[in-house]
Amino acid sequence: MVTAVKKKALIVGAVGILALGIGAYLYGTLTNSDDTYIDPFDQTLVALGKNVYANNCAACHGAKLEGQPDWRIRQANGRLPAPPHDETGHTWHHPDAVLIDIIKNGLVPGVTAPPGYVSDMPAYGNILTDHDIAAVLAYIKSSWPKQALAAQKEITLQPPQ
Missing domain, CATH: 1.20.5 (Single alpha-helices involved in coiled-coils or other helix-helix interfaces)
Known part of the structure; x- marks a missing residue:
């Protein structure tokens, strides 16, 4: 009983x-990564992203996505220059969700950057809408060669671990 x-x-x-x-x-x-994949072939999104990028990102990351000179060498203040967003940089090594977080919140030590890391990357979460952020990433990704696009898409679409 x-x-x-x-x-x-x-x-x-x-x-x-x-x-x-x-x-x-x-x-x-x-956390379904399918929801965060940003399509670089959406021409409307890419066109908007080009304008948003020019107004908010190009001053540091370059008008042609080229980044600042010597972007891998620390400056006198210990910070790294802004990296390129073309295929010569490392942007395509990250899933869309991480890139969105970096744009919204800046590089956060222990989250999207190593602990103690200090960066000049500002947070745009209060400046740009989610749609603007997606558009910027669509624009950036539209410049990448097929191999980089395929690798970045695979990383983005991996199921959460």
């Missing part, structure tokens, strides 16, 4: 398992 305490424990356990299942499902749904 099941006592009231055992019955209550079984119910609490079942509710807990159900809650974990729902949480796992929601986490998978909300």
